[in-house]
Amino acid sequence: MQFNPCMKHKLIRNSVRHFAETELAPIAAEIDRNATFPRDVIEKMKALNYFGLQVPKEFGGAAMDSISAAIVVEEISRVCAAVGLCITVHNGVAVYPFLQFASREQKDTYLPKLASGEIIGAFSLTEANAGSDAGSVETTAVKNGHEFILNGTKIFVTNGGICDLSLIFALTNTDQIRLQSSVFIVESGFPGFLRGELEDLCGMRANPVSSLFLEDCRVPEKNLLGKLGDGMKIGLATLDNGRIGVAAQALGIAQGAYEAAVKYAKERQQFKKPIASLQTIQNYIADMATEQAAARLLLYRACSLKDEGSPFGCEAAMAKLYCSQVASRITSLAVQIHGGYGYSKEYDVERYFRDAKVTEIYEGTSEIQRLVIARSVLSQMIL
Amino acid sequence: MNLVVCLKQVPMVTELPWDEKTGTLRRDLAAGMMNPACKHALEAALQIKEKYSANITAITMGPPAAQEILREALALGADRAILICDKLLAGSDTFATSWILAEAIKKECPKFDLLLCGAYTSDSETAQVGPQLAEKLDLPAAAYIEKLEINGRTLRVRRLVDNFRETLEMEFPALVTVSMENYEPRYTTLVGLENSFNENSVIILDAGALGINASAMESQGSRTKVRKVFLRKTQKENVLLQGTAATVVTEFLNKYQRKISAAIGKSIEEIKPVHENK
Numbered sequence A: 001m002q003f004n005p006c007m008k009h010k011l012i013r014n015s016v017r018h019f020a021e022t023e024l025a026p027i028a029a030e031i032d033r034n035a036t037f038p039r040d041v042i043e044k045m046k047a048l049n050y051f052g053l054q055v056p057k058e059f060g061g062a063a064m065d066s067i068s069a070a071i072v073v074e075e076i077s078r079v080c081a082a083v084g085l086c087i088t089v090h091n092g093v094a095v096y097p098f099l100q101f102a103s104r105e106q107k108d109t110y111l112p113k114l115a116s117g118e119i120i121g122a123f124s125l126t127e128a129n130a131g132s133d134a135g136s137v138e139t140t141a142v143k144n145g146h147e148f149i150l151n152g153t154k155i156f157v158t159n160g161g162i163c164d165l166s167l168i169f170a171l172t173n174t175d176q177i178r179l180q181s182s183v184f185i186v187e188s189g190f191p192g193f194l195r196g197e198l199e200d201l202c203g204m205r206a207n208p209v210s211s212l213f214l215e216d217c218r219v220p221e222k223n224l225l226g227k228l229g230d231g232m233k234i235g236l237a238t239l240d241n242g243r244i245g246v247a248a249q250a251l252g253i254a255q256g257a258y259e260a261a262v263k264y265a266k267e268r269q270q271f272k273k274p275i276a277s278l279q280t281i282q283n284y285i286a287d288m289a290t291e292q293a294a295a296r297l298l299l300y301r302a303c304s305l306k307d308e309g310s311p312f313g314c315e316a317a318m319a320k321l322y323c324s325q326v327a328s329r330i331t332s333l334a335v336q337i338h339g340g341y342g343y344s345k346e347y348d349v350e351r352y353f354r355d356a357k358v359t360e361i362y363e364g365t366s367e368i369q370r371l372v373i374a375r376s377v378l379s380q381m382i383l
Numbered sequence B: 001m002n003l004v005v006c007l008k009q010v011p012m013v014t015e016l017p018w019d020e021k022t023g024t025l026r027r028d029l030a031a032g033m034m035n036p037a038c039k040h041a042l043e044a045a046l047q048i049k050e051k052y053s054a055n056i057t058a059i060t061m062g063p064p065a066a067q068e069i070l071r072e073a074l075a076l077g078a079d080r081a082i083l084i085c086d087k088l089l090a091g092s093d094t095f096a097t098s099w100i101l102a103e104a105i106k107k108e109c110p111k112f113d114l115l116l117c118g119a120y121t122s123d124s125e126t127a128q129v130g131p132q133l134a135e136k137l138d139l140p141a142a143a144y145i146e147k148l149e150i151n152g153r154t155l156r157v158r159r160l161v162d163n164f165r166e167t168l169e170m171e172f173p174a175l176v177t178v179s180m181e182n183y184e185p186r187y188t189t190l191v192g193l194e195n196s197f198n199e200n201s202v203i204i205l206d207a208g209a210l211g212i213n214a215s216a217m218e219s220q221g222s223r224t225k226v227r228k229v230f231l232r233k234t235q236k237e238n239v240l241l242q243g244t245a246a247t248v249v250t251e252f253l254n255k256y257q258r259k260i261s262a263a264i265g266k267s268i269e270e271i272k273p274v275h276e277n278k
Helices: A007-024 A028-034 A039-047 A066-079 A081-101 A104-116 A231-267 A279-308 A313-343 A348-360 A366-379 B036-052 B064-076 B094-108 B129-137 B190-198 B214-220 B245-255 B257-264 B272-277
Strands: A121-124 A140-144 A147-157 A165-172 A180-187 A193-198 A210-220 B002-006 B009-011 B032-034 B055-061 B080-084 B114-118 B141-151 B154-161 B164-171 B174-178 B202-205
Touching: A007 A039, A007 A066, A007 B064, A007 B190, A028 A348, A039 A081, A066 A081, A066 A231, A066 A279, A081 A104, A081 A121, A081 A165, A081 A231, A081 A348, A121 A147, A147 A165, A147 A180, A165 A210, A165 A231, A180 A210, A180 A231, A231 A279, A231 A313, A231 A348, A279 A313, A313 A348, A313 A366, B002 B036, B002 B129, B009 B064, B032 B036, B032 B064, B036 B055, B036 B064, B036 B114, B036 B141, B036 B174, B055 B064, B055 B094, B064 B080, B064 B190, B064 B202, B080 B094, B094 B129, B094 B202, B094 B214, B114 B129, B129 B141, B129 B174, B141 B164, B154 B174, B245 B257
Parallel strands: A121 A165, A140 A165, B002 B055, B002 B114, B055 B080, B080 B202, B114 B174, B141 B174
Antiparallel strands: A140 A147, A147 A210, A165 A180, A193 A210, B009 B032, B141 B154, B154 B164
């Protein structure tokens, strides 16, 4: 069992950290305030392979192992969670289903462009009446010759405002008996694909989260991902993987807040000494350090199971549940350690605090993670 | 064209404690990184490679962990990497280091055209290894270069010395040390990082492989001994200027006239009227 990072993982962390600190740190607060997507930096990230983390080399990707990919997401999120969100959604839930379920033709058509970032992907499952209850999707896809006609509204789509392609979950009724969901590869240029206004959110403000409207949207038959009725299967497998990404993102936010809090505690003088010398603050710091270390091990365990080819859904849910909760606790403590300054936009911890909360909500709420974990535990013969 | 770039791994933080006994930095306390000026030297080599086509060998001396910066160099575009690693060589000063590097270069890359080093390192800042290496290999050399051009076997370099820009020419084989003025290092691609670990392209040489033994170290090794290391004490002072904005700015300009002039590189008299007119 190996608990320490290898040289490759250290070097990847240092390289991504250097990029994030140089390119994203100077703008992170501003793009959060103005809710702007940093297109210039995203262009640089495309050229450096951030959009093809685990895509095989034959399609132009970096073919990284899952711990490496998690480190990339952690390090970007440590500085700017909204950009971390862009790449984790693109890689984790838009590209991953192509790797797992796409036909050779679909892979050849889309993977090189996805890996280079020429097209940025989104994943559209959530609707007004279908969130945690993913089976209640109301968008429909009706076969018409060699096309499907899609109608419906998707909400809270990460990357929605800028995506060039989205995987759309829609109901199909091909067997005439019961409706089943299927997944469609929908390019933003297809007729009938419309975007809503950007959401005005509490955190992750630099990510263009929006609704997507499908109004008689015509999708070629060949753009069906997997088979008809595979929606639930593809959705669940994809979310298992996406949870590793969100866990990594949450951990990155926690790391950023933790570092800021430790630095501040050493500098801030009260009672004529640094507040880091006060036991109360030390207790906070000790808890932050411990929880973060535990969260990281849980995340990397899920990653290594995935790379081994073993089932990792339960471990990914554990990592997502724990990392997101740790992120919320650590960012809250980081604000507390900063006192009044932490509540001000002048300090980054205020942004980290807002960004952390949603990691407990998207890609399956903490409540859904517990459901996944409990189901898995209760189905096991040997505990 | 054959290029050799000498690299050094330095601690990522600037304020490391010293080992009181040996006078060397406690490098084990911080993560390592490629010395910034070395990164500029590597970038210069990469630009030569792109423009004229070349083969780049990256070389460093250090503990096994120093392999990390060689992998980084490979990720950035170096073709070959050499780590000189042996406990016998630990604690070498610049004199010994340049000698060991020279031995390794003679053995592993005898047909080099140009040797590039960072102008100085962020940890010890002696700026000596490059020039000493030129001396040991008997090469024409220029330190602190900002820019270089190659025309056949002639190298033309530009550098800033004592506030003068000078242009020098020399014939290959030659050595330059690169300043941080130009050659802004590129970022590593993730594909490059992955590839640098897939190939087994770091050659590891110990002292024996270079024909260096304990007695050679005795005669050719370190000539310097650090007698004392101390941290310079600095003191911060908070000064509160009070009054209207106009009076406070005037007072500030008067009080810190010399420091401001030094920082902005021109006389304060030029900006004072602008303020007073407002």
